[in-house]
Amino acid sequence: MDKVGASRLRWLTLLIWFFFIVKLAAASRKIFQSENGKSLGVRLHKHHHRMVMDNGLVQVTLSSPGGDITGIQYNGIHNVLETRNREGNRGYWDVVWNSPGNHIAYDRLKGTDFNVIMEDEDQVELSFKKSWNFTNGNSSAPLNVDKRYIMRRGSSGVYLYAIFERLEGWPDMDMDQIRIVLKLQNDKFHFMAISDDRQRIMPMPRDRISGEPLAYPEAVLLTNPTTRQLGGEVDDKYQYSCENKDNRVHGWISENPQVGFWMITPSDEFRAGGPLKQDLTSHVGPTVLCMFTSTHYSGKDLNTKYRNGRPWKKVLGPVFVYLNSISSLEDPKTLWEDAKDQMSIEVNSWPYNFPQSEDFPSSDRRGTVSGQLLVGDRYISDKPMWASYAYVGLAAPGGVGSWQRDAMGYQFWVQANEEGHFLIENIRAGHYNLYAWVPGIVGDCRYDVIIHIQPGCDVQLGVLVYEPPRNGPTLWQIGIPDRTAAEFFVPDTYPTLMNKLFINQSTHKFRQYGLWERYSDLYPKHDLIYTTGISNYHQDWFFAQVPRNMGNHTYQATTWQIKFEIENATPRTGNYTLQVALASASASELQVRLNDRRAKRPHFRTRLIGRDNAIARHGIHGLYWFYSINVPSRLLRQGNNTVYLTQSRSKSPVGGIMYDYIRLEGPPETGPSVE
Structure with a gap:
């Protein structure tokens, strides 16, 4: 071997050893942390107004008896939470509530009674209780709340859960939102990850303050951001919403040191609204949320009413706040992969066998x-x-x-x-x-x-x-019955109002800001007309039926047409059926007319429905609405026919409906029939 070859071999050998040592160091660090945590066990340090749980890996400080998380020490960071916030505004539970007819109120659920539920080297569980009685009046939500925190040996994080309770005879209330909020150091945590395809460097809080407010407070055009490549983008916390069934882990990464902070939700059993309910995750702050219930993407239609003194109790959680770290030589995105691995461990461990409350069954x-x-x-x-x-x-x-x-x-x-x-x-x-x-x-x-x-x-x-809704054979259909409007035409957003994270992402294209305004651009004078057998709903059916912008903050109701032909209509007896499934409705009313656009009385109307606001909040669906509409044969004719679909409410540019699926069925046939 010549000198050049020998030199290359030496460099290659050194490089292999370098990467081996890095991996060995990382593995050794994890082993050391685990062994160190095991040798130390879990310790509870009691102070006058604070409690500190420490297992050698993570140290969590809680206010006493309030039960707020005021500090989390990890991997050399004295406090990963934002220390410039007051202690009660770093990590907390809260609810949004009101007495019927009164204004919305916020309750931070401050505890008034502290207890140690369990304390040994393997586990510490703490309780912070808030109790309500009639002497409280309207100063706080009529709830008993027991906030619990669990730290376990060798576990790189802390578990949180709470028992909510209302006793018989308590006053009526609406409870629109229950959540956990954690606010991280904004000088360290800049990279956010929601899913494999939704992760990026995020704007700073001051970038939003100096930006240009848009149609609603959550949406801001970044005009002079700290990270220059974000300039000209729109930031809106609703762009990072997620369906319950997919919301298992999300959080943030710090670059120096390389530390991840994650919210892991191993089960949906305690969440409201089912698997398709959408809610917030993480957003600029940097803020990490755990949403248990809210009126986002549902409005007051989601049952938040507690009436007639009916008793109620529910356990929310446990959820897991997980922290991880790597060396400066490793790819920071491995923190996300590790968080997903930990999420799988938590999911497979559900239901946990270590919470001490009798209200949480094993x-x-x-x-x-x-x-x-x-x-x-x-x-x-x-x-x-x-x-x-x-x-x-x-x-x-x-x-x-x-x-x-x-x-x-x-x-x-x-x-x-x-x-x-x-x-x-x-x-x-x-x-x-x-x-x-x-x-x-x-x-x-x-x-x-x-x-x-x-x-x-x-x-x-x-x-x-x-046996699904069905009265006769399919004559034509538009869309796919999948409870979303995702298969319809979603336009490109304005170049000046985009979020580059969602460019070239067909599955997330609907998350761009301002798409409702594009309808007026595409249909400035005349509304959408769809011809069955010719039109293609992927290209020719706009994803949302919204009012047309007429300028000067005025909007016009819109009427869409479906044109179709019926052959041999006269010999057939019986009625037709129009099956209409809506993926979303917000301050809207759908009216259906057949072959007479100017008919004073529509053949069918929903009246005012929906408060899900999914159009404005980039949701592609809210609550599901289904209507089976009887169509007498006399209203149709042989040859050309038209269904007129009017969304008659026009007070808001973001009010409207999203269709899921429309099908016209012919009169019932006798005997078996297969399409």
Whole structure:
């Protein structure tokens, strides 16, 4: 071997050893931390107005008896929380509430009673209670709240949960929001990660303050940001919203030192509104949220009303605040990958066996429900079909689809396999209805029999058949019944109002700011006209029916047309059916007219519906609305016909509806029929 080859070999050997030492150091650090935590165990340091939990990896300081998180020490950072905030504004629980007819109020749920629930080298659990009685009047929410914090040996973080309770006879209230808020040091945490495809360097709080406010306070155009490449972008916390079923881990990364701070939510059982309910995650602050319930993407339609002195109790959490770190030589995005690994560990450990409250049942005090769901639609198949990948869940007894408007009870959801088989495990004792919906099939399914869950029970339901809304054969259809408007035309945003994170992301294109204004650009004088058999809903059906901007802050109601032909209409008897599924409604009213746009009385109207605000908040769906509209044969004619869809409310530029799916069915046919 010549000298050049020998030199290259030496450099290659040194490089291999360098990377080996880096990896060994990282592994050794993790082992050392684990062993160090194990040798130290968990210690509780009690001071007059603060409690400090320490397991050698993480040190958490809590105000006493208030129960706010005032400090988190980790990996050489004395406090990862924003120390420039007052102590009560760093890490806290709060609720948004009001007495009926009164103004909205905020309650930080400050504890008045502190107790050590458990204290040994393996685990410390602390309780901070807030109690209410009639002498409190309206000064605080009529709730008893027991905030709990758990630190465990060798665990790089802290668990949080709370027991909320209202006793019989207490006054009426609305509770619009329950959440945990953690505010990190804005000089350190600049990189935010929500999912594999939504992560980036974020603006600073001062960038928003100096920016240009847009249509609503949450949206700001960054005019002179600290990070120059963010200039000209829109920042809006709702652009980082997430559906419950996908919201398992999110958080922030500090570059110096390289530390990750993550909120891990291992279960949806305590969240409101079911798996499709959307809510906030992390946003500029840097702020980390854990949302248990809110009126975001639902409005007051989500059941937040506590009435008639009815008692109520619910355990929220536990959730896990997880911290991790790497050396300065490693890729900071490995912190995100490690956080996802930790999330999987937490999910697989659910329900936890270590919370000390009797109100949180362990796995052996829960039950299971299993079965197979089929779809019976004779116009598609003469035999029941598998309900492939259906979402199947247990929620409080109620009407069809009532689960999406329920905030009081627990919900337990799974996705069935290709053959419609489902297994729901770890269900809390109680009374439930079984609900479901099937991707590609319109409507909501409910099993009418109340299911009673007792500790240790195994309920086997066998084969269930869902018969979706159907009165006759399909004549035409627009969209995909998937409860969203994602398949329709989502325009490009204005170049001056974009968030570059979502450029070239077809699955997140709807998250750009100001898309509602694009309708007026595309249809400045005449509204959308769709011709069945010719038009393509991916390109020709705008994702939201909104008012037209007429200038001077005035807006005009819009009427969309669906043109279609009917052959051999005269010989047919019976009525037609228009099936309309809405993915969202906000301060809107849908009116349907058939072949007479100027008819004074519409053939069908919803009246005022919806407060989900999904159009403004980049949601692509809010609450699901379904209407099965009877169409007498006399209103249609052989040959050309037109359905007129009017969204008649025009007070707000962001009021309107998103369609999920529209289908016209012919009169019922006798005997079996397969499309």
